[in-house]
Amino acid sequence: MKICFACLVFLLSTLAAFAQTIAVRAGRLIDAEHARVLENQTILLDAKTGRITAVGAGLTIPAGAQMIDLSQMTVLPGLIDCHTHIADGAWSTEPLAQVQKSAAQSALESVKNARVVLESGFTTVRDVGVYRALNDVALRDAINRGDIIGPRMFVAGAYITVTGGAGAMTGLAPDIQLPLDLRLGEANNPWEVRQKVRLLYHAGADHIKVLATGAVLTHGSSPYTQEFTLEELTAAVDEAHNYGLRVEAHAHAPEGIKNAIRAGVASVEHATLIDDEGIALAKAHGTYLDMDIYDEECIQEEGRKGGIPMDFLEHDRALGEVHRQNFTKAVKAGIKLSFGTDAGVCPYGLSGKQFAFMVKYGMTPMAAIQSATVNAADLLGKSNDLGAIKPGAFADMVAVSGDPLKDIHLLEDVPFVMKGGVVYKGK
Numbered sequence: 001m002k003i004c005f006a007c008l009v010f011l012l013s014t015l016a017a018f019a020q021t022i023a024v025r026a027g028r029l030i031d032a033e034h035a036r037v038l039e040n041q042t043i044l045l046d047a048k049t050g051r052i053t054a055v056g057a058g059l060t061i062p063a064g065a066q067m068i069d070l071s072q073m074t075v076l077p078g079l080i081d082c083h084t085h086i087a088d089g090a091w092s093t094e095p096l097a098q099v100q101k102s103a104a105q106s107a108l109e110s111v112k113n114a115r116v117v118l119e120s121g122f123t124t125v126r127d128v129g130v131y132r133a134l135n136d137v138a139l140r141d142a143i144n145r146g147d148i149i150g151p152r153m154f155v156a157g158a159y160i161t162v163t164g165g166a167g168a169m170t171g172l173a174p175d176i177q178l179p180l181d182l183r184l185g186e187a188n189n190p191w192e193v194r195q196k197v198r199l200l201y202h203a204g205a206d207h208i209k210v211l212a213t214g215a216v217l218t219h220g221s222s223p224y225t226q227e228f229t230l231e232e233l234t235a236a237v238d239e240a241h242n243y244g245l246r247v248e249a250h251a252h253a254p255e256g257i258k259n260a261i262r263a264g265v266a267s268v269e270h271a272t273l274i275d276d277e278g279i280a281l282a283k284a285h286g287t288y289l290d291m292d293i294y295d296e297e298c299i300q301e302e303g304r305k306g307g308i309p310m311d312f313l314e315h316d317r318a319l320g321e322v323h324r325q326n327f328t329k330a331v332k333a334g335i336k337l338s339f340g341t342d343a344g345v346c347p348y349g350l351s352g353k354q355f356a357f358m359v360k361y362g363m364t365p366m367a368a369i370q371s372a373t374v375n376a377a378d379l380l381g382k383s384n385d386l387g388a389i390k391p392g393a394f395a396d397m398v399a400v401s402g403d404p405l406k407d408i409h410l411l412e413d414v415p416f417v418m419k420g421g422v423v424y425k426g427k
């Protein structure tokens, strides 16, 4: 029998095409983009590209497609945490732990953090700084190569901070000289800030993190003080934009928050003591606030066990409740809010616990989910790829039994996780 060669090629490629289609049956689908819930949906995806090809109620499923049955579950886009620190090694609330271990130890300990975060339903993180500069770049690249398991990472490379400031390795005697990777992002005037932005861009950073004010969890730093001036913050944003990068600014004190917004940052992290003028400015500029209102629970609980330095605890106690009240104000004012937890303050894998606090302090469950999906993707500048279950986007999704719009706590323990069409947890 003679077989037409072209026909054979066609047949084989067609079979291959079938095999690379995955069909997910979703009983309920949270369409975060349009704030609605759809029922009995089918999601088709291409296993080769890891992207969604079609979503709908009456889709024809190609013969030979691999089926994933989530018909008894609620499916939602993979969650995004916009404020994590997963590349600094094993969980610790003491920054000085970094000088007690080698760079290799810190990097290898971070492998577990990445897997735990992904398995908790967070398929993407915006990682906003490491003490060991560029550990995050290495972790991101190892995940992207498939060497280790973890979320999609968008990384800062290092903290851009004043010497002795919120992102610096402080608490050591002044005559101890740190190695370069523990002080890479230190900058003390606008041109130094620009130079650090350039350096981090060339080293592989996806965005830039600046520390506009002092911090809670840094020795010798006060959250009530400004650290970078408006001129320095403007230099950071201007230089970052030159390279197509966005800037996020850590800021607790009200003037630092306002200067960061005026400078044109994409998001203000914490925004703890934001005042009415700051809220009006954020609204006018379309600046995201990324308010980590859950981690106070972990800080105080660890404090009761004696695991938090006393100076950090004092900073935190005074700020925690004000922070949550200001979150409520920001929700009422209609400010753009993204979901960021400061993972690394709480142990890894607990980010989902913040949803219930966001609802408790004034958000609807749908808005809380949007903050960790569509809003987060918008903040990253990745709305076509992330944050929604739609054709063209990465097949990043999670599923829970029950309705998270009725019981937001369901997002604290997600039983099904898919990233790029690959199932990492569940069926």
Ligand SMILES: [Zn+2]
Pocket: 083, 084, 085, 128, 342
């Ligand atoms: Zn942080």
